[in-house]
Amino acid sequence: MKIQDTLLNSKQELDTSKKVKIYLCGVTVYDDSHIGHARTIIVFDVLRKYLESKNVEIEFIQNFTDVDDKIINRANSENTTAEEISTKYIENYFKDFDGLNVKHATRYPKATEHMEDIVKFIEKLIEKQIAYTTKNGVYFSVSKFPEYGKLSKKKIEELQSGVRIEIDEAKKDPLDFAVWKFSDREPVWNSPWGKGRPGWHIECSAMSIEYLGENFDIHGGGRDLIFPHHENEIAQSESCTGVQFAKIWMHVGMVTINGEKMSKSLGNIKSIRHVLENWGPNIIRLFCLSGHYSKAIDYSEELLKENLTKWRQIETCYYELIHSINKNSEKIDAIIEKISVDFDNALNDDLNTHLALSAFFQLVKETNRLAAEEKLGIEDAGIIKKELQRMMKILGLKIPKMTENEKQEIDDMISSREQFRKEKRFEDADKIRDKLNEKNIELIDHKGRTIWMKKEIINGENQK
RNA sequence: GGUACUCUGGCAGAACGGUUAUGCGUGAGCCUGCAAAGCUUAUACAAGGGGGUUCGACUCCCUCGGGUACCUCCA
Incomplete structure (x- = not known):
């Protein structure tokens, strides 16, 4: 199987002769998941199910980012703890994605459960003098990784010239990014450098290597993660281990609304719960798979x-x-x-x-x-x-199941209708048909016999 | 501003240096007691503009233009 690799910008052969190891960047659990998350995860779900159908063994790791400023802000505004927020949205995540017929990952590691790994990872970086400590935290030194920018095809000089107003003047280079941020306010963890919490990128490096090894097959996520998230992951991981990180970088295009990316500020986010209520899992999956995964699709x-x-x-x-x-x-x-x-x-x-x-x-x-x-x-x-x-x-398409009783009842009603039709009592026959329609059973009249189908109830069908 | 991607019929959308798929929609028909569903069939001057390479370009190259994304919040 060939997969387009963002790093090499060409299709690469996926080695399926042994277990295929996949790491997908999951969601930050501070709010409900939306149709954009759904698309990325459905694409990887299909990839995974296809390989498994060919008897390829898959190890599929998808993380939950449960340490993040957005989670903490939400907790503060709702007067609760970050843990409660992340627990709630992880629960919601599974409701949504079980509803979308997405198979569970092999594991869903959380940043909060891997603090030791993260700290060890940072220690190594410091040891190798790739990361350094300032009064605000521990920073990765981009200049120590000459290949920085290779994934996103950005040049370091160009990034430097376009850099935004610098907040942390203690950084050696404006491009350097935090791997550990000092903080006294919960949630915080101890580290050899002081209390604080990890930066966003380090958790994926630490957890993917923890579960899949230093060099694994596919690392994926939405296109918007290419920079800085995946670029930084490569920098951290490869300068720490000295070997190639992911073999293939696979990125899924955005879901847009009227041609624009969904965002909080535009207020055009379609939550999975909302689309699921209106369209059900099958139609959403067909929609998400209707174009090539690497391109954007417009929701309408x-x-x-x-x-x-x-x-x-x-x-x-x-x-x-x-x-x-x-x-x-x-x-x-x-x-x-x-x-x-x-x-x-x-x-x-x-x-x-x-x-x-x-x-x-x-x-x-x-x-x-x-x-x-x-x-x-x-x-x-x-x-x-x-x-x-x-x-x-x-x-991942599923016809809703029915009980034997239900089937028997339908068969009985169809025979009575047949009887009425033979007697040309069409009004009575139609009454039965209407009754079945109310239960979303549609009759298909063939020559000499009638069959039925149970239609999935789609609320969006009758709107507008 | 920089970088990347993108521009295919009414809409969606892929493959491909040599008849431009396929689906939706639309028209007609079949089936039916009538419907519904389904089927059959038809349908479309379809490749942003301009140039080039070629016997031949939607496909390769150049150029101009539009759109989107990213440029440390992002799936």
């Missing part, structure tokens, strides 16, 4: 509606498959095989989910065509269903 109700249409086709396909009773009448093996290969090839080439979805929808269309022409054989349906489910699992 129109696009979500488009994906709703697609989701209905998938539902139809699924229910046609499980209700199939006909005899096989068309050779389909070759086309299924081709679609399957196209799907895999698309993902193999830098996780091209858009092309993979094209292949997937070809399977859906083909199935619905066969069903419409009364040619969907029961054995073929089995083959198609297996392939459909394989793809859906990778894409």
